[in-house]
Amino acid sequence: MYAVHRLLWDIRRNPEVKGRFRSDPDTVLDDYAIDGEYRTWMRNLDFKSMYEHGVNPYLLYFCAIQLEVDRAAYYAQIRGGKP
Secondary structure, X not given: OHHHHHHHHHHHHOHHHHHHHHHOHHHHHHHOOOOXXXXXXXXXXXXXXXXXXXXXXXXXXXXXXXXXXXXXXXXXXXXXXXX
16 A cells, blocks of 8 residues: 555656656556556556545545546546546
8 A cells, every 4th residue: 555655646746757657657556566456446547446445535636636637537436426
């Protein structure tokens, strides 16, 4: 869980990490040693699954903003609906 939180924080605070994640998420996920379900969820930007499994909602939200996820779509995903 720490590695996921660290990646979310770094995407928010470090433009290089953000850019690398957007262009080659698998390499970044390898760099942070994120695997299993969390890797799949990060790769697919499945914020709902991460939220339901204890990922910090503050970090999720601000990561979504940095990755230019539409806010309505983000909130709908968290609630389990459509935007």
